[in-house]
Amino acid sequence: MHPSPDGPLADLEALAARSLDWSSTRIRSLPDAGHARHAAVLVLFGVLDDVPAATGGRVPQDLDVLLVRRASTLGSHPGQIAFPGGRLDETDADATAAALREAVEETGVDPGGVRTLGTLPEIPLAVSNHLVTPVLAWWTRPSEVVAIDHAETVEVFRVPVAELVHPANRAVTVHGEYRMPAFTVGGRLVWGxxxxxxxxxxxxxxxxxxxxxxxVVQPDS
Structure with missing residues (x-):
């Protein structure tokens, strides 16, 4: 697929409208699929302002994605950079509702300025025995974000997509037979x-x- 001349939002809408198959990605099987817990993450893209930015590559320079750094004291994925998200609660209508709720709780994002585009198929996360649904979203009206509960999230930031896709910032991590993609941006390592x-x-x-x-790059721990 080539970038749409209508921009990143059109690209994301088109992706959300079609089926995405994860089978070509080497993902570890769940250790106990029968008791897997369900979770959802918000993959929120946006732009800094309404002024068109120079492209300078395959995406505009002001396109970014919202990420958080998890607290180092958490029992699973401590200290890792992640999307806002978490487990589905009984009160959540679906994965989209769960992803939005978790994003609000973790970052304070105004849900009124978030347009959800659709969900991608669940992805098994073997290390914590979860099935995770990525929820694609677009920031129609960006709001201030900050780490709300430092017991869970210690940092909230927007990462330019142009920096993530820059060849100098791409790498892999190696875990046994598994080679997984990674990104090194602004002194941060995005992996897993x-x-x-x-x-x-x-x-x-x-x-x-x-x-x-x-x-090849490897996490500190």
Whole structure:
């Protein structure tokens, strides 16, 4: 797929409207699929303002995605950079509702300025035995975001997509037989589940650029 001449929002809408198959991505099987817990994450893209930005590549320079850094004291994925999200509650109508609720609780984002575009198929997350639904969304009216509960989230930030797809910022992490995508941006390492989703999205959206897939980086822990 090539980037749409109508821009990133049109790309995301088109992706949300068609079926995305994760089978080509090497993902570990769940250790106990029968007791897997369901979760959802909000993959929220937006632009800084209404002034058109120079492209300078496959995406505009002001296109970004919202990410958080998890607290180092958490029992699963401590200290990792992630999408806002969490487990589905009984009160959540669906995965979209759960992703929005969690994003509000973690970052304070105004849900009134978030337009959800659709859900992608569930992805197994073996290390914590979850089935995670990515919810694609667009920031129609960006609002102030900040880490609300430091017991869960210690940092909230917007990362330019142009920096993520830049070949110099692409790499892989190696875990046994598994080679997984990673991104090194602004002194941060995005790896694991979050990097896998971003890398696959960039490929499907036609935003990715050729990069050195032999470049290996490893998390500190």
């Amino acid at each position: 589940f979050t990097a896998l989703v971003l890398a696959r999205l960039f490929d499907e959206l036609g935003w990715a650029e050729p990069w050195d897939q032999d470049r």
